[in-house]
Amino acid sequence: MAELFRVGDRVRATRVDPPHHTRLPRYARGAVGTVTGLLGRHPLPDRSARGLAAEPEPVYAVSFAAGDLFGEGDHTVTIDLWESYLRPAAAESRAKGRSSE
Amino acid sequence: MARINDVGGMQGFPAVWQEQDEPPFHADWEAHVFAINSALIGRGVYNLDEFRDAVERIPAGEYLASSYYERWLRAITMLLAERGIVSEEDLADG
Amino acid sequence: MSADHAGPSQGPAARLRRLEGLLEQRGLIDAGQLDRALGAFLARASPANGARLVARAWLDDGFRQRLLADANAALPELGLSMGGGLQEQQLRVVQNTADSHNVIVCTLCSCYPLALLGPSPTWYKSEAYRSRVVRDPRSVLREFGFELDPRVAISVWDASAEARYMVLPRRPAGTDGLGEPELAALVTRNGLIGVAPV
Numbered sequence: 001m002a003e004l005f006r007v008g009d010r011v012r013a014t015r016v017d018p019p020h021h022t023r024l025p026r027y028a029r030g031a032v033g034t035v036t037g038l039l040g041r042h043p044l045p046d047r048s049a050r051g052l053a054a055e056p057e058p059v060y061a062v063s064f065a066a067g068d069l070f071g072e073g074d075h076t077v078t079i080d081l082w083e084s085y086l087r088p089a090a091a092e093s094r095a096k097g098r099s100s101e
Numbered sequence: 102m103a104r105i106n107d108v109g110g111m112q113g114f115p116a117v118w119q120e121q122d123e124p125p126f127h128a129d130w131e132a133h134v135f136a137i138n139s140a141l142i143g144r145g146v147y148n149l150d151e152f153r154d155a156v157e158r159i160p161a162g163e164y165l166a167s168s169y170y171e172r173w174l175r176a177i178t179m180l181l182a183e184r185g186i187v188s189e190e191d192l193a194d195g
Numbered sequence: 196m197s198a199d200h201a202g203p204s205q206g207p208a209a210r211l212r213r214l215e216g217l218l219e220q221r222g223l224i225d226a227g228q229l230d231r232a233l234g235a236f237l238a239r240a241s242p243a244n245g246a247r248l249v250a251r252a253w254l255d256d257g258f259r260q261r262l263l264a265d266a267n268a269a270l271p272e273l274g275l276s277m278g279g280g281l282q283e284q285q286l287r288v289v290q291n292t293a294d295s296h297n298v299i300v301c302t303l304c305s306c307y308p309l310a311l312l313g314p315s316p317t318w319y320k321s322e323a324y325r326s327r328v329v330r331d332p333r334s335v336l337r338e339f340g341f342e343l344d345p346r347v348a349i350s351v352w353d354a355s356a357e358a359r360y361m362v363l364p365r366r367p368a369g370t371d372g373l374g375e376p377e378l379a380a381l382v383t384r385n386g387l388i389g390v391a392p393v
Contacts, residue, residue, distance in 0.1 A: 080357070139232065144223065
């Protein structure tokens with residue numbers, strides 16, 4: 001199965017706060033960033049931490065502006081995120097006005 | 102639910118304190134914990150994600166009061182107990 | 196540390212001894228093998244490896260580009276590798292420039308290029324570092340005595356997946372004519388993490 005995202009794509013980290021192990025830090029939940037790297041395919045740790053079978057899926061380096069994460073700061077934070085943690089942000093901007101950002 | 106390990110951006114922690122010329126491990130037991138964890142993961146007793154999950158499941162107060170390798174030891178014994186390999190009674194003093 | 200309050204038969208050292216004994220009895224570990232593996236790891240993995248890579252990159256621009264493009268493929272040129280552990284991890288080397296400075300963290304635990312650099316410093320694993328460097332990296336650098344020029348942008352890398360990160364610091368001024376070993380001696384572990392200029 002091909003990667004969903006390419007370098008340069010705008011993506012939004014999921015807002016989901018799962019009751020199990022995950023590798024999406026809470027400070028990035030719901031934030032929009034840019035894919036800046038493709039990091040191979042790896043099994044989703046949310047599943048393998050619970051002994052569940054996990055097919056390797058794409059992992060992306062996603063760069064966020066500090067202002068979008070914390071409301072302040074002039075630096076960027078790049079977080080390595082499994083595809084399951086991400087949604088396209090472009091589709092959401094088309095829906096702007098109907099849903100809250 | 103976000104766990105105690107997920108501290109990025111959190112306030113309330115002190116200034117970073119740097120120990121000069123610190124050794125790779127501060128005590129033999131720490132080095133052994135490190136080595137045992139690698140051995141058990143290498144043997145497939147549990148995987149690295151299950152290990153991280155166990156560290157995160159340490160009750161928050163105990164997690165924060167423990168040193169790094171104390172957390173590792175706690176997580177390893179938790180995983181072994183859950184798999185029926187070693188119990189708390191086995192590890193108790195005396 | 197809670198171990199300070201425990202007697203000699205109750206602290207982590209004692210628990211670890213009992214655990215080791217039980218695991219050996221059950222055939223899950225071999226104490227001799229453990230010691231050999233530990234010794235081998237500490238002998239091959241250390242910050243000196245990172246320093247050698249940096250020095251070579253400073254002197255050889257082709258190597259620098261290869262290191263930045265695919266570090267895992269470039270490491271063997273110096274007889275180094277990210278293997279030898281549980282699984283060979285991807286190493287990403289990020290370069291400091293006149294305009295941008297890089298800092299590495301693992302906010303969720305303490306992920307670090309162990310296979311290359313050996314164990315991380317205790318402060319790297321601390322809540323103090325992990326909580327604050329993503330939010331206010333400039334202040335954290337200041338706590339390390341590193342006042343970064345305000346015109347230099349900071350990129351923080353949170354090693355949350357399988358890749359492990361190392362910084363390629365800028366070559367200090369006034370080092371022309373130094374050979375590779377002398378240049379490597381200038382590189383510190385803190386520089387490879389990004390909390391020092393080199």
